[in-house]
Amino acid sequence: MKAETNLQKILARGEFAVTCEYNPPRGTDVDSVRRNAAQLKGKVDAVNVNDNTNARVRMSSWALSRILLDVGIEPILQMVTRDRNRIALQSDLLGASALGIQNVLCLTGDHPSKGDHPEAKGVFDIDAIQWISAVKQIRDQGLLMNGKDISGNPKLFIGAVANPFVQSVELHVIRLQKKVGAGAEFIQTQPVLDMERFKTWLGEAAQRGLTDKCFIIAGVIALSSVAMAQHLRSNVPGMMIPDTIMDRLGAQPEDRQLEEGVNICVECIEALKQVKGVKGVHIMAIGCEENIPEIIEKAKLLPRPDLS
């Protein structure tokens, strides 16, 4: 059954959606999670809960998603196919659904060699597209990948990701087309810092009719410093930060770089609001999560629509 989550309703009504990222703690300190998450309440429509992002061990995304639900924040459960085979993925999806989690974002995940356990065996039993199609089959037909039926009616809103900043745009848009064809209803992108390249990608997606078949939520990023930007550039696969942005940050003294990073992010959001085919923004603020409410306010995205 299709889920009617807050995010789904906002997108369906044509409101400009706002999501952001939350990386679970490396540990079990849930109190600080509750404190940190509280500031997002009423500011964003849903919060992505990373699944061992960059192949680094964190609290499981389904557990933190449930904790967010408990404090009144709607989670988007990220599930990567890197660490679990189809048995474990389906099992965790059923568990997450039983816990009331309804937004699910399907990804392949960064390679283990980029993470904090580089000796680990990568699973990659299935890829993101095969997983999207499995999630859709579980939801719409009540059947596991092996065709066996399940009890209950999981309600799910299915998402996927895309990187517009790639060498061969057509090749990557074909992959996006397959994600949408497999059942992805919303797409979150890598952070947009190069509007021209983003528009090229979006144009290609529109040409294939994809902007009408799914909700595209453009990623934006708040860079806290030149050092952080350099770190992301060299360590996060697929992260594209143009030299013009580096120069703009670098022109500021260290204690003003965060402010400039926030300004850049707000400008990006303002620009993206004007782009046809963009249905919302997904804010990443790595290392400066506490600035997310400020960004949302400055980008005039408040108050959030109340659809409850």
Next chain:
Amino acid sequence: MIIGEHKPIRELLAMIDGYNNILMVGCKGCVTVCNAGGSKEVAILAAALRIARRKQDKPVTIDEFTLDRQCEPEFISWLEDPVEKNKYDAIVSLACSIGPQYIAEAFETMVALPGLNTSFMGGTVEHGIWEEYCAACGSCVIHNFGGLCPITRCAKGLLNGPCGGSVDGRCEINEDIDCVWELIYRRMQKLGQVHRLEESIGAKDWSTSLSGGPRRIIREDLTV
């Protein structure tokens, strides 16, 4: 072919510690072609180990022998006479790991040691450089991908296109590795078959791979 490389000398020395009369066996198959386990490599490695052991004040006798192939029990049986005659403590095989396993099966009381790391199935890219081309999944699908294998040559084994970590045609794990999906794309462009990449490939049946347990092929027409 099967590509292998020497284990580090230090690891080999630890492995043969306590053994004083050793037979080192090379293989004239794949590992000769990739310069890892032929008679030349046996001679070089045996000499290096003898010198190292002499320096440790623990001299060792290492006899050398190279078989046509070590992946045939028939060739392994050629070792019976020298083993009988020389009372070796251990045999170091410089074949892929099939060699030491066949030796272990053929000589019940003999210590069988791998002298090579069996690396992968692949080919020579240029002199001194080898790359992996096949993961032996047991059910070849490369006709869908312009004849290139994404299961082996994509770090994530993706069957439906490149991941978002592919930058400038390079793999996210190492910029020295081509993103095979870019190669597939270029190849499909040349074949005029880019549209074929729009077909979604379903979840692979891995039961024909090692995931299904050790594999065996029986050809009824050839069995006696």
